[in-house]
Structure formats: structure tokens, C-alpha cells
Amino acid sequence: MILSDADILSRLKEGDLVVDPIDDIDMQVQPASVDLRLGTEFLEFQRTNISCIHPNREHEVSEYVRETHVDEGDDFILHPGDFVLGTTKERVEIPPDLLATVEGRSSLGRLAVVIHATAGIVDPGYEGQITLELSNLGSAPVALTPGMRISQLVFTEMKSPAARPYGSERGSKYQGQSGPQASRIGSDPEFGGDE
Numbered sequence: 001m002i003l004s005d006a007d008i009l010s011r012l013k014e015g016d017l018v019v020d021p022i023d024d025i026d027m028q029v030q031p032a033s034v035d036l037r038l039g040t041e042f043l044e045f046q047r048t049n050i051s052c053i054h055p056n057r058e059h060e061v062s063e064y065v066r067e068t069h070v071d072e073g074d075d076f077i078l079h080p081g082d083f084v085l086g087t088t089k090e091r092v093e094i095p096p097d098l099l100a101t102v103e104g105r106s107s108l109g110r111l112a113v114v115i116h117a118t119a120g121i122v123d124p125g126y127e128g129q130i131t132l133e134l135s136n137l138g139s140a141p142v143a144l145t146p147g148m149r150i151s152q153l154v155f156t157e158m159k160s161p162a163a164r165p166y167g168s169e170r171g172s173k174y175q176g177q178s179g180p181q182a183s184r185i186g187s188d189p190e191f192g193g194d195e
């Protein structure tokens with residue numbers, strides 16, 4: 001069952017579901033979702049620095065991404081074909097009985113800007129900001145402004161709460177992330193990590 005605006009407001013009031021900050025409830029809480037705003041940090045890929053991103057060489061992350069800060073009110077120009085990691089301004093806490101999905105906004109979709117390439121699930125138990133996989137699929141550069149509403153979160157009530165929610169007890173690698181975070185796939189067991 002998907003939460004309606006009334007359900008979302010009631011869970012936010014109860015306090016087990018957190019989306020923070022919400023500066024304008026009427027603007028951000030939509031009929032069946034909450035709009036999230038673009039944060040000020042971006043991770044850009046530097047393809048000239050390495051020959052290949054290999055999942056089991058996590059130490060290379062700092063060599064292939066560079067962090068850029070853009071103040072609210074300034075522009076980050078997303079060029080055609082670009083792929084950069086951004087972040088939501090809001091921090092979320094998802095209770096064990098809810099699954100959240102990150103979706104784009106139609107207004108940005110109509111400009112050919114997508115906010116995730118493949119990862120749309122925010123797990124029950126997850127706490128932190130959400131990393132956006134920003135791409136411009138169109139043919140004209142698009143200016144993105146930190147603070148603009150860029151994505152939306154939809155909440156689905158599960159049949160029962162997760163028995164082992166996302167979090168430190170299961171060593172979840174993105175729990176508590178702040179700002180855009182590069183992939184930590186190197187810590188997956190299949191690549192010799194200890195997750």
C-alpha cells in the first residue's frame with residue numbers, strides 16, 4: 001500500500017519517518033510522495049585519471065571522482081551525456097515497515113534530466129541523505145540549482161516490518177551517508193571486502 005499525503009504527514013508527525021528539512025510542507029508534500037531538493041555537493045568523474053574502474057580496487061575512488069561544491073542560487077551545468085553523483089538536501093530515516101523509492105520529477109524528465117540510472121530503492125531502516133545518479137539524456141545543457149526540487153520519494157507500507165533492516169547491525173555500507181558517496185562495491189564479499 002502506497003502512503004498518501006495524509007499518511008505521510010501522520011508518519012512524519014509520529015516521528016518514525018523522517019524527511020528533514022522540510023521548509024515548505026505544502027510545496028514538498030505531494031499527493032503520494034515528498035519532493036526532495038538538490039544538495040550543494042557533486043562528485044564528477046575524471047575519466048582521464050585511470051584506465052578502468054575495477055570494483056575490487058576501492059582505493060581508486062578518490063582518483064576517479066572529484067568533489068565540487070555549488071552554493072544555493074548558483075548553477076551546476078549538466079551537459080549532454082554527463083553522469084555525476086549529486087545528493088538530496090534532505091536527510092531521511094525510513095522505518096522498518098516502509099520501503100521508499102526515489103523517483104524523478106516530470107518537469108525535469110521533460111528536460112531530459114534523470115536522477116537515477118538504476119538504483120531507486122531506499123531500504124527499510126536506511127538513514128542518511130540520498131545519492132542521486134544525475135544524467136542529461138538530452139542534447140542541450142541544463143542548469144541545475146542546489147535547493148531546487150529534483151526528485152520525489154514514494155513510500156510503500158510492507159506486509160510486515162523488515163526482520164533485518166538496513167543499518168549497522170547488518171554492516172550496511174551506505175548507512176548514515178552524508179553528501180554524494182561514490183560506490184563502495186569493493187567492500188562487497190565477492191570482491192574480498194568484509195560486508
Ligand SMILES: Nc1ccn([C@H]2C[C@H](O)[C@@H](COP(=O)(O)OP(=O)(O)OP(=O)(O)O)O2)c(=O)n1
Nearest residue numbers: 116119120121122123126129130131172173174
Ligand atoms: N539512488 C539511491 C538509492 C539508494 N541509496 C541508499 C539507500 C539504500 O538503502 C542504500 C543501498 O542501496 P542498494 O541496496 O540499492 O545498494 P547496494 O546493494 O549496493 O548496497 P548494500 O550492499 O549496502 O545493500 O543506498 C541512495 O543513497 N541513493
